[in-house]
Amino acid sequence: MRFGRRRMSAIVIAVLLVGGALTYASFRRDIGRANERIAAGSTMLVTECGLIEYAERGSGTPLLVVHGAGGGFDQGLMIAESFVTAGYRTVAPSRFGYLGTPLPTDSGAAAQADAFACLLDALGLERVAVLGVSAGAPSSLELAIRHPDRVSALILLVPAAYLPEGGGAGATPPPGLDLLFGTALRFDFPLWLGSKVARSWLIGTVLATPPELVAVATPEEAATVYRMLEAVLPVRLRRLGLLNDAEVTTGMQRSDLERVQAPTLIVSTEDDRYGTYERARYTAGEIAGATFIGYPTGGHLLVGRGAELRTELTRFLLRNGSPPADAP
Numbered sequence: 001m002r003f004g005r006r007r008m009s010a011i012v013i014a015v016l017l018v019g020g021a022l023t024y025a026s027f028r029r030d031i032g033r034a035n036e037r038i039a040a041g042s043t044m045l046v047t048e049c050g051l052i053e054y055a056e057r058g059s060g061t062p063l064l065v066v067h068g069a070g071g072g073f074d075q076g077l078m079i080a081e082s083f084v085t086a087g088y089r090t091v092a093p094s095r096f097g098y099l100g101t102p103l104p105t106d107s108g109a110a111a112q113a114d115a116f117a118c119l120l121d122a123l124g125l126e127r128v129a130v131l132g133v134s135a136g137a138p139s140s141l142e143l144a145i146r147h148p149d150r151v152s153a154l155i156l157l158v159p160a161a162y163l164p165e166g167g168g169a170g171a172t173p174p175p176g177l178d179l180l181f182g183t184a185l186r187f188d189f190p191l192w193l194g195s196k197v198a199r200s201w202l203i204g205t206v207l208a209t210p211p212e213l214v215a216v217a218t219p220e221e222a223a224t225v226y227r228m229l230e231a232v233l234p235v236r237l238r239r240l241g242l243l244n245d246a247e248v249t250t251g252m253q254r255s256d257l258e259r260v261q262a263p264t265l266i267v268s269t270e271d272d273r274y275g276t277y278e279r280a281r282y283t284a285g286e287i288a289g290a291t292f293i294g295y296p297t298g299g300h301l302l303v304g305r306g307a308e309l310r311t312e313l314t315r316f317l318l319r320n321g322s323p324p325a326d327a328p
Contacts, residue, residue: 006044025174027192034233042073044100049118053100055092061322062125063088064116068134069245070206070226070232072099078231079133082224082306083157085314087324093119093126095136097241107244113142117150129153129322130262131313134274134300135160135245141283144260151262153320155313158268159251161279176231188234195229202229209299217303225301257286263320264290267309269298276300291316317321 020236042055055073067076076092084090098113103162104111116139120128129152132140135157144151194202207229214225219262232238264287268280277294284292294310298305317323 023193025297027189030192030230031188031234034230037095038072038074038099038234038237041077042094042100043121045122046117047115047122048257049115050104051100051102052115052119054091054096055091057090058086060087060103060324061089061317062128062316063090063322064128064130064140065090065092065121065131066116066130066136066140067092067095067098069170069242069249070235070238071095071136072238072241074099075228075231078224078227079131080266081216083302083310083313084131085310085324088129091119091123091125095139095241096171097244098238099241101241103240103244107248109138109248110146112139113146116143117147121148126150127152129317129320131155131157132159133157134276135249136141137161138248138255141255141257141260144262144264145256148259148261153317153322154260154264155316156264156266156280156283158272158274158276159214159266159283160245160252160274161278161283162252162254163248163279163282164254165278184242186236186239188236192233195233199226199229206232207301208301209301209303210271210273210297213271213297213299213303221303224306225303228301239265246304256284258288260287260290263316265293265316266290267293267295267302267304267312267314269295269300269302271297272300274300 022244036243045052045054053073055077057077063080065076067079072094073092077090080090080092083149086208094101096107123177127150130143132139137156140154203209203211203214203225207225214222266280268277268285270277281292281294284290296303304307
């Protein structure tokens with residue numbers, strides 16, 4: 001009997017060791033691919049405001065895509081791919097603290113907006129349409145305020161924005177996100193493992209989107225959600241940006257919204273778990289002529305709204321002087 005128990009214990013330990021080895025090998029493979037993806041997809045550019053990482057895709061009317069929390073140039077490219085039709089020259093920078101863009105001493109939304117203007121100068125772009133998403137909205141908004149001659153049209157999706165009744169906070173984190181920031185988001189392996197064994201929970205917290213929406217989404221939209229989750233890796237190269245975004249969005253003050261001159265479209269969903277709906281509606285109400293589109297469902301990733309939203313954005317850009325290259 002004793003021999004049988006020892007043998008069983010040895011078998012269990014061996015299985016655990018083999019399983020652990022296979023899991024770690026899978027992690028090393030996936031993180032290696034992630035590192036290769038971000039290493040080959042961008043350009044480092046020295047500007048008057050310092051070093052900025054960015055990527056470009058396509059041709060035609062220039063569109064500056066400003067990524068959200070946990071992003072970088074790669075997330076910006078995915079956002080453009082999801083919501084914008086062909087015919088645009090997508091310029092997707094990595095914001096302060098993300099991937100190859102350093103985190104300067106002054107890393108607030110206004111400084112980031114000035115850095116965008118420096119990037120446009122370095123690229124020889126006088127005016128661009130701007131698409132700012134989530135935590136990328138504050139700096140996108142500041143670009144329109146501080147450099148109005150550079151912005152032909154402004155789109156803010158599920159924006160982190162000021163709300164008087166919210167005490168100035170720009171977002172309401174879902175339960176458990178603080179714990180995630182202090183533990184799993186410090187390293188790559190916990191987030192990778194969570195994406196395999198607790199994907200629905202991460203979609204509900206990190207991506208702030210009801211998982212049940214993803215379960216009934218089209219295969220294409222579900223795949224986009226999973227790509228967004230995987231694209232947070234390597235998180236160690238985004239952590240400074242994440243921490244800076246947390247500081248910026250939780251201590252927001254009201255911007256000079258009356259100074260926004262660009263035609264503006266702001267979109268959110270009622271079930272966004274970051275609570276951007278009322279903030280988006282308030283911001284649109286304070287900008288002269290701005291349009292607000294509010295969906296009852298879709299979560300922070302606007303799941304189920306892809307085709308409809310793509311049509312709305314294209315129509316808005318076409319109507320406001322930023323048509324795609326193939327427009328009649």
